[in-house]
Amino acid sequence: MSGVIEIEGLRKTFRSVRKGHRVAVAGFDLLVEAGQVHGFLGPNGSGKTTTLRALLGLVRADAGQMRVFGADAPQSLPQVAHRVGAIVESPQFFGNFTGHRTLRLLAVAGGVPVSRVDEALEQVGLRDRGHDRVKGYSLGMKQRLAVASALLKRPELLILDEPANGLDPAGIREMRDLMRTLAGNGVTVLVSSHILAEIQLICDHVTIISRGQRVTAGPVTEVLAGFDRNECLVRADDLTRAEQLLQAAGLTVTAHADHLVVGGVPDPTLISRTLGEQDVWVRELTPVRPDLESVFLELTGAGQQPTLPRQTDGGSAPGLSGAPSIDLDEFRGVQA
Amino acid sequence: MNLIRAEAERLAARRFVQLMVLLLMLAFVVTAGTTLASSHTPTSAEVAAAEQQAAAERSVIEREHARCLARDRGEAWAQDRNHYLPADCSEIDPVVQGWSPTAANYLTDVFTFTQQAEALLYFLVAFLVLFGFLVGASYIGADLNSGGVVNLLLWRPRRMTVLGTKLGTLLGAVLVLSVLASVAYLVTFWVIAQVAGYPGPTDATFWADLAARWGRGVGLVLFATAIGFALATVGRHTAAAVGAVLAYLVVWEMGGRIMMQILDVSRPDQLLLSNHVGAWLAGELRFWDATPCADAFTGYCNGTYPLTWHLAFVVLLLFTAGLTTTAFAVFRRRDLI
Known part of the structure; x- marks a missing residue:
């Protein structure tokens, strides 16, 4: 199988006299195929940025093979660089240059028509501020400028490392729309982010990395389906009796203060039918679907690590189905 | 060619470069103004x-x-x-x-070109050496520190080409600026001498000597620029270059000199870069070494020895080339994180 990005067995250890050795990536594999919007997830320090930097020739890999558009990376990157737009972490720019000048210098260096600068600024919503100095930009505006720099060459492959960093909700939505538009135009997108809800909304495929190794990969729907425990959240007028009836019906029930979580329910109507027949009336019956955040935390164990993900945007992410998100402790309780 | 154009534009747009050019012009105006005001036609x-x-x-x-x-x-x-x-x-x-x-x-209170040209040229060269070193160091230091190099490498993933173009563009720009500034500087003072001073006796020897000093001065500016660039590349930061020079001056030029005196090292002055810089600019410097006269208790003993610009050129060239090669080798293998 050939992909736009192929990484096999990537290894990278940082060696420092003071800090000793630190294994950043330990035999990581990644496959991104043409046309995908591919989410790349992992906790802080899991090796995401190192992987992207190695792919783009910014750090030297100790072992492994990498190919971009079939060209060996980083040796043959110059042959395909014009097809790849990338930002890695939060790029910084000279504060005294305007956004327009920053992009123009890149365009000149890369042999891209300077007319593309205004188009790229327009694409990221910075056209009106293009002639302001970068030092006057907010973090979000700098991030947009970085994305604009990646878009300058009309890339066929866009690699975005934490593109939503510093963006406000409106900016995040614009970024999401932009990526969808690009994907709609046939651009392959590899996006790493710690805002898992965003990844779930815009990506069709996902790879999760933890401690330098891939822990899962595949279409988002398949990854989520693998963690679906057929659970339902139930609220009823008589919660104690409802619990007894459902347990009597052979279902796994976990009681909470104002609701029950019922497991092993292939069809939710089984619950309403069981309770209704005994005059216990259901007030709420919601299938509990795992979302990417739950899966992510489950797979990476990030919630139990001393170092948590930098941010999860203030809470749980909505699930694909629109079901309410799951409280992590509850989710683990259900697993148990 | 595109990369050179972009780098030249980036260099010219740097605030620090603009500030240094402004300082150069200010020094130029102050020196010329002071000279003009304090001189008269005899x-x-x-x-x-x-x-x-x-x-x-x-x-x-x-x-x-x-x-x-x-x-x-x-x-x-x-x-x-x-x-x-x-x-x-x-x-x-x-x-x-x-x-x-x-x-x-x-002639008192008279600016005499032939008397002052050498000192004026050395002042300009000193400023341009400082300019070249600091601009060279900050040009790559700020770029490495801010992620500008990473941005560029995402566009042009050829490290040696990118770094080589940066150094080449920098040296070219500094050369052009040095030539223009020094020509404008000397011509201005020549005109001042004509209209409000005394040109002095000029002949082919004078002009040839001045031209040779000027050429070597510009060469020194290029050496300093490359050294600043190389040190900042190795140290990843502008301050690393400045720190390295200060460390060299304190450790070797001061500490090393004292140690060599204690150990009675023969001809210690030729082991100090500052003397080679002086010899390169002046054409020749003479130093005294006690070693050959140690047994000469009576009679005349000439313990002096020369440092010529030829030897100084070789030393400065090897030193600069060594540092630059190291910088390229380090940059080629470095993880840019």
């Missing part, structure tokens, strides 16, 4: 009086030289022990020494 009477004084002084020097030669020939009139004459008569030979008094030496 009257023919002043020139005549100065020429008379110079002629008198020349005859004294020539007489002393003649007496010295007569002493060496054993002529009786020159054997007065109370009259000091050097052991080596060439030391007071005006032809060998290449200097004899001229009217310019006796």
Whole structure:
């Protein structure tokens, strides 16, 4: 199988006299195929940025093979660089240059028509501020400028490392729309982010990395389906009796203060039918679907690590189905 | 070519570069203004009086030289022990020494181009050396520190090409600026001497000597620029270059000099870069070394030795090339994180 990005067995250890050795990536594999919007997830320090930097020739890999558009990376990157737009972490720019000048210098260096600068600024919503100095930009505006720099060459492959960093909700939505538009135009997108809800909304495929190794990969729907425990959240007028009836019906029930979580329910109507027949009336019956955040935390164990993900945007992410998100402790309780 | 154009534009747009050019212009204006204000065109009477004084002084020097030669020939009139004459008569030979008094030496409050050109040139070279070093260091240091190099490498993933283009563009820009600034500087002072001072006696030798010093000065500016660039590349930061130079000055030029004196190292002065810089600019510097005279308890012992610009060129070139090669080798393998 050939992909736009192929990484096999990537290894990278940082060696420092003071800090000793630190294994950043330990035999990581990644496959991104043409046309995908591919989410790349992992906790802080899991090796995401190192992987992207190695792919783009910014750090030297100790072992492994990498190919971009079939060209060996980083040796043959110059042959395909014009097809790849990338930002890695939060790029910084000279504060005294305007956004327009920053992009123009890149365009000149890369042999891209300077007319593309205004188009790229327009694409990221910075056209009106293009002639302001970068030092006057907010973090979000700098991030947009970085994305604009990646878009300058009309890339066929866009690699975005934490593109939503510093963006406000409106900016995040614009970024999401932009990526969808690009994907709609046939651009392959590899996006790493710690805002898992965003990844779930815009990506069709996902790879999760933890401690330098891939822990899962595949279409988002398949990854989520693998963690679906057929659970339902139930609220009823008589919660104690409802619990007894459902347990009597052979279902796994976990009681909470104002609701029950019922497991092993292939069809939710089984619950309403069981309770209704005994005059216990259901007030709420919601299938509990795992979302990417739950899966992510489950797979990476990030919630139990001393170092948590930098941010999860203030809470749980909505699930694909629109079901309410799951409280992590509850989710683990259900697993148990 | 596109990369060179982008780098030239990036360099010119740097605030620090603009500030340094402004300082250069300010120094230029202040120096020229001060000179213009404190000088006047000498009257023919002043020139005549100065020429008379110079002629008198020349005859004294020539007489002393003649007496010295007569002493060496054993002529009786020159054997007065109370009259000091050097052991080596060439030391007071005006032809060998290449200097004899001229009217310019006796004109007061008059800017004389031939007298001042060398000092003015050295001042400009010193400024341009500082300019080249700091701009060279900050150009790559700020780029490495801010992620500008990473941005560029995402577009042009050829490290050696990117770094080479940066250094080449930098050296080219500094060369152009140095040539333009020094020509404008010397021409301005030449004009000041013409309209409000005294040009002095200029001949082909004077111009050739000035041109040679100018050429070597510009060369030194390029060496300093490359060294600043290389040190900042290795250290990843502008401050690393400045720190390295300060460390060198304190550790080697001061500490090393003291250690060499304690250890009686032969010809220690030739082991110090600052002396090679001086020799490169001046054409030749002479130093005294006690080692050959250690056994000379009586009689004349000449312990001096020269540092010529030829040797200085080789030393400075090897030093700069070594640092630059190291910088490229380090950058080629470095993880850019």
